[in-house]
Amino acid sequence: MDRLHSMKVFAKVVEQGSFVRAAEIMSLSNAVVTRYIVDLENHLGTRLLNRSTRRLSLTESGQAFLERVRHILPEIEEAEAIVAMETKKPAGTLSLYSHVGFGQGQLGKLLPEYSQAYPDVVLDISLSERTMDLVEEGMDIGFFSSLQKFDASMVVRKIGVAEVVLCASPSYIAKHGAPETPDDLTQHACLNFSHEHLRHYWHVKTDEGIRDIPITSKLVSNSAILLRDFTLAGMGITMRPSFSLGDDLRCGKLQRVLADYQMGQVAVMMAYPSRRLLSAKVRSFVDFIMDKFPQPESDPWL
Structure with a gap:
């Protein structure tokens, strides 16, 4: 009944x-x-x-x-x-999660345009170094890197592939010179993200295959913001995905070193809990992002 x-x-x-x-x-x-x-x-x-x-x-x-x-x-x-x-009609609060590197480097440029197009949507944005469970945290959409683990039940859309790059400030290069070969990294101060497997070695693809280059970490942090700030301050060389430093590289605040060598790639994914009965606010945001990143296999940040 x-x-x-x-x-x-x-x-x-x-x-x-x-x-x-x-x-x-x-x-x-x-x-x-x-x-x-x-x-x-x-x-x-x-x-x-x-x-x-x-x-x-x-x-x-x-x-x-x-x-x-x-x-x-x-x-x-x-x-x-x-x-x-x-x-x-897209309206209400749209809650977004992003890991800090992508959020700090990219969302600040994208979200004002979305807000102007959909003024009835209120954006509630959480940047975190920890991986969030979208369902448990009550989030609508999340941006994850392929280095993070997240619920396999999510609907996942790849929006880009970022090159992992080595870079330093012009002031650091002027004072200490730029490494010419991967082995030269052993003589430089390195600013490192706090993954244990990166603390003492950086992986570099050479003609001989993948090599583990010993490094000296001058600073280790789990904060993408701090690593960027210390790199800009001339404290050393850092290894980061291009989406977190692309603007700094384009405007010359940072310079790539060992650009002829590959350090790896990191995919960026947008995820949301379900593809059924999407609200207008979620659907409008998904369409907006996919329109901004039409070629997910390329690196749009370099």
Whole structure:
């Protein structure tokens, strides 16, 4: 039994004082209207209407039930209208997660344009070095790197592949020179992300294959922001994905070193919990991002 529809039929029968008129207004047969009322009474375990050939009257239970129904139905109709509006027009709060490197390097440039296009959407943005569970944290969309682990049940869209690059500030290069071969890195101060397997060695692809180059870490941090700041300050050479430092490289604040050698790649993915019944705000944002990154196999940040 559709309990909600049964309540609507009951209210309409009482309003019209007739099964026949209620059936006509709701485009139902008399038999169907009668069935709804009978099923509702059976469900509630009480008679709601006294029926005769000439008139209908509410029982005491029917009167009490009608008073509740008259409050409930408008609330439900209003809720349905609000949801229907949200599915058509992007509105409400859109919660986004990103790891710091991508968020700091890219979202600041992208989100103002989205906000201008969809002014009724409020952006709630969380940048974190830790991987968030989108469902558990109640997030709509997340940006992850291929170095992170996340729920395999997510809908995942690859938006780009970033080159891992070595770079330093012009002031550092002027003072210490630029390494000419991977082995020269052993003589330089290195600024390192706090992955244990990177703390003492950097992996470089050479003609001889992948080599582990011993390094001296002058600074180790789990913060992409600090690593960028210290690199800009001339403290050493850092190894970061291009999406976190692309603007600094383009404007000359940082310079690539050992650009002829490959350090690896990091894919960037956009993920969200479900592809079914997406709200307008989520759908509009997914479409916006995919339009900005039409070639996911390329590096759009260099």
